[in-house]
Amino acid sequence: MSVIGINEYAWNYDSIVEMIPLLREKRLPILGGDVFIIENGIVKLTYDSWYYEEKSDCAYEDSYKKAVDYIKLFEGKDGKYIYSIVV
Numbered sequence: 085m086s087v088i089g090i091n092e093y094a095w096n097y098d099s100i101v102e103m104i105p106l107l108r109e110k111r112l113p114i115l116g117g118d119v120f121i122i123e124n125g126i127v128k129l130t131y132d133s134w135y136y137e138e139k140s141d142c143a144y145e146d147s148y149k150k151a152v153d154y155i156k157l158f159e160g161k162d163g164k165y166i167y168s169i170v171v
Contacts, residue, residue, distance in 0.1 A: 094120050094127070094166040097159055104148055107171060113144035114151040117169040119158060127166070132158075135170075 116135035
């Protein structure tokens with residue numbers, strides 16, 4: 085991702101949905117994330133993102149639901165999407 089000036093990691097749908105339960109086990113809230121698309125082998129920012137404002141110590145469960153729900157919005161669309169998350 086550094087080739088497009090972004091210093092973070094991004095994962096495809098299958099990988100990100102496997103990673104979210106690992107964060108859940110550690111009770112690490114997902115504070116937000118960005119959506120990218122791969123077109124002709126080039127990663128491009130879609131300018132789609134989500135965020136979660138932590139309201140209490142036990143609200144991390146809501147952060148996982150919001151992340152999964154948002155990511156699922158892109159899986160039915162045309163294109164190859166990848167996702168980064170902020171914890």
